[in-house]
Amino acid sequence: MAATAAVLVLLLALGGGGLLVVVAGLLGLAVCAAGIWWFVARRGLVRLLGATVAVAAPVGVLVFYAQSGLWLIALISSLCWAAAVTCGRAALHRARPPRSQRPVRAHRPKRAVLIMNPKSGGGKVARFDLVKRAERLGARVVLLDPSAPADVGELAREAVEDGADLLGVAGGDGTQALVAAVAAEHGLPFLVISAGTRNHFALDLGLDRADPARCLDALADGEEIRVDLGDVCGRPFVNTVSFGVYADIVQSPEYRDDKTGTALKLMPDLLAREGARRLDARVDGTRLVDRQALLVSNNPYASPDELSGAGRRPVLDDGELGVIAIRVENAAQAAELALWGSQAPGLTVATARRVEVTAGGPRPPGEEARIPVAVDGEALWLRTPVVCSVRPRALRVLLPRDRPGVPPPAPPVDWRLLLALACGAAEQDA
The missing domain is CATH 3.40.50.10330 (Probable inorganic polyphosphate/atp-NAD kinase; domain 1)
Structure with a gap:
C-alpha cells in the first residue's frame, strides 16, 4: 500500500510536476555518483571539481524542489517509499527469518x-x-x-x-x-x-x-x-579476502598510519591508469574478467551494500563463500552503478564453494605470477591462481551466555515475494 501510494502521489501530481520530481532525483543521483568517481579516480583540479559536484548535486536537487514548489510532492513520495521499504523488510524478515544456530x-x-x-x-x-x-x-x-x-x-x-x-x-x-x-x-x-x-x-x-x-x-x-x-x-x-584495489592499498607502509590519505593518493593509479592490474576469477562455474576489485567472504553478507564497518553476515555456518566483484572504469559506469545497484553490469554478487583468482592479461612464459591479497586486513602476496574455499x-x-547479540540484518527488498506475501500465496506455500 505504501509503495502504491508513493507512485499515486507522483501520478496525481503529473500536471504539477510529478515527473520532474522523479527526473530531478535520478539525475541528481547520477551526477553525484559521477562526482564521487572523479574525486576518487583523479587528482588535482579534477578531484576538487568532483568533490564539488558530489556535494552540489544533491543540494541542487533540494533547491530545485524548493524553488519550483515541488518539495511537498517529493517529501510525501519519499516518506511513502521509506515506509514501503521498512514494512517490506519487516514482512520479509517475518516470512523468511534468518536461520540461527542453537548453542x-x-x-x-x-x-x-x-x-x-x-x-x-x-x-x-x-x-x-x-x-x-x-x-x-x-x-x-x-x-x-x-x-x-x-x-x-x-x-x-x-x-x-x-x-x-x-x-x-x-x-x-x-x-x-x-x-x-x-x-x-x-x-x-x-x-x-x-x-x-x-x-x-x-x-x-x-x-x-x-x-x-x-x-x-x-x-x-x-x-x-x-x-x-x-x-x-x-x-x-574468518572474515574476508580482498583482491584488487583494496589489496593494493593495504600493501603501502603508510596505510596503517593514514588509511584515508593513502587510499586517496593511490586510487587514481589503481582505478583509471592505463595498464592498471585487473583480475580474472572463476566463481564455481562462472568466469569473471577484468575486474578492478573482488571480495570473497566467509559466508555472504546480507547485501552488497553491507560492506561498510556496519556490514554483517546473517549466518556463519552455511558452508558458502560470498563473492562481490566490481568493475567501474569511468563516471558513466559509476552513475549506472548508483542507479541500478546490484543489477548494474559492473557489479557481480554471488555465492560459491570455490573461487579461483588470477591476474588479468598475459605474462611472460615461465614467470611466476603473484598478486597482492588482503586476508582479514593483513597484506600478503600470493602465487596465482589464488584459490579460496570454505571448511564447513x-x-x-x-x-x-550473556552477550548483547546483534539485530538481524535487514533483508533486501524482493518485490515479487512481497506481492506473493500480500496475496497470501507465499504463506500458503510455506
Missing part, C-alpha cells in the same frame, strides 16, 4: 590459553585489564611482545602440545584466524576476545565490541556453536 552448553575449560596482543585496538588489553581478569578465571595468558613479532600460530601449537584444552585470542581478525586454524585442526574450542580495532568476526558472533572483558565470561559460563572457516591457499580467514562448521567457538 550447546559448554564444559568449563581447565587449561585455557589466551594469546593477547597489547597493541591491538589501541591498547585495549591494558585498558580493560584483560590479563588479570583472564588469570583470575584460571586461564594462562601469553602476552605478545610488540618489539619482537612472534608466530602466533606456532605459539598456539606449543600451547596445544602443553595440554591446552581451549585457545583464545585478544587481537585483530587476522590474528584470530591464525589461532582459530590451530584450534580447528585439533578440535579445540576457540574464544574470541574483541580487543581489535573493528572486530568484524566478533560482531557477527554477537559479542560486545565495546567491552572485550565480557567475552571472558565464557570461561566460567559459556556455550558453544560451530562456524565455518575460510581457506585461501592454505591460510585461514570446522571451528568450535566458545561464547559467553
Whole structure:
C-alpha cells in the first residue's frame, strides 16, 4: 500500500510536476555518483571539481524542489517509499527469518590459553585489564611482545602440545584466524576476545565490541556453536579476502598510519591508469574478467551494500563463500552503478564453494605470477591462481551466555515475494 501510494502521489501530481520530481532525483543521483568517481579516480583540479559536484548535486536537487514548489510532492513520495521499504523488510524478515544456530552448553575449560596482543585496538588489553581478569578465571595468558613479532600460530601449537584444552585470542581478525586454524585442526574450542580495532568476526558472533572483558565470561559460563572457516591457499580467514584495489592499498607502509590519505593518493593509479592490474576469477562455474576489485567472504553478507564497518553476515555456518566483484572504469559506469545497484553490469554478487583468482592479461612464459591479497586486513602476496574455499562448521567457538547479540540484518527488498506475501500465496506455500 505504501509503495502504491508513493507512485499515486507522483501520478496525481503529473500536471504539477510529478515527473520532474522523479527526473530531478535520478539525475541528481547520477551526477553525484559521477562526482564521487572523479574525486576518487583523479587528482588535482579534477578531484576538487568532483568533490564539488558530489556535494552540489544533491543540494541542487533540494533547491530545485524548493524553488519550483515541488518539495511537498517529493517529501510525501519519499516518506511513502521509506515506509514501503521498512514494512517490506519487516514482512520479509517475518516470512523468511534468518536461520540461527542453537548453542550447546559448554564444559568449563581447565587449561585455557589466551594469546593477547597489547597493541591491538589501541591498547585495549591494558585498558580493560584483560590479563588479570583472564588469570583470575584460571586461564594462562601469553602476552605478545610488540618489539619482537612472534608466530602466533606456532605459539598456539606449543600451547596445544602443553595440554591446552581451549585457545583464545585478544587481537585483530587476522590474528584470530591464525589461532582459530590451530584450534580447528585439533578440535579445540576457540574464544574470541574483541580487543581489535573493528572486530568484524566478533560482531557477527554477537559479542560486545565495546567491552572485550565480557567475552571472558565464557570461561566460567559459556556455550558453544560451530562456524565455518575460510581457506585461501592454505591460510585461514574468518572474515574476508580482498583482491584488487583494496589489496593494493593495504600493501603501502603508510596505510596503517593514514588509511584515508593513502587510499586517496593511490586510487587514481589503481582505478583509471592505463595498464592498471585487473583480475580474472572463476566463481564455481562462472568466469569473471577484468575486474578492478573482488571480495570473497566467509559466508555472504546480507547485501552488497553491507560492506561498510556496519556490514554483517546473517549466518556463519552455511558452508558458502560470498563473492562481490566490481568493475567501474569511468563516471558513466559509476552513475549506472548508483542507479541500478546490484543489477548494474559492473557489479557481480554471488555465492560459491570455490573461487579461483588470477591476474588479468598475459605474462611472460615461465614467470611466476603473484598478486597482492588482503586476508582479514593483513597484506600478503600470493602465487596465482589464488584459490579460496570454505571448511564447513570446522571451528568450535566458545561464547559467553550473556552477550548483547546483534539485530538481524535487514533483508533486501524482493518485490515479487512481497506481492506473493500480500496475496497470501507465499504463506500458503510455506
